[in-house]
Amino acid sequence: MGFIWFLIIGGIIGWLAGMILGKDIPGGIIGNIIAGIIGAWIGGKLLGQWGWRVSDFYVFPALIGAIILVFIVSFIMKTMRKAT
Structure with missing residues (x-):
């Protein structure tokens, strides 16, 4: 579970x-799901472990890491669309 x-x-x-x-x-x-999991890893590496913990995720660092990841991925996707 x-x-x-x-x-x-x-x-x-x-x-x-x-x-x-x-x-x-x-x-x-x-x-x-992938963005949340990778974002949690990024947030944990950048910000450490603090705040609420839910199912092995520290919510605030995970959310900030996911925001960073989504921003980077959307920037790369936008750049790739312009190149074609």
């Missing part, structure tokens, strides 16, 4: 990051 919560919380964090930036994450629900 812990793994399912891990995926759900990762998806919510990825979705929130996309909503905050007003950007769509490629891949839909799977993209949100």
Whole structure:
């Protein structure tokens, strides 16, 4: 059951990051989960572990890391679209 919560919380964090930036994450629900999990890792490395902890995610660093990831991915996707 812990793994399912891990995926759900990762998806919510990825979705929130996309909503905050007003950007769509490629891949839909799977993209949100991946963005949330990778964002949590990035946020943990940059900001450490602080704030609320939900299913192995520290919410604030994970959200900030996911926002950074979504921004970078959307910038790369925008650049690639202009190049073609």
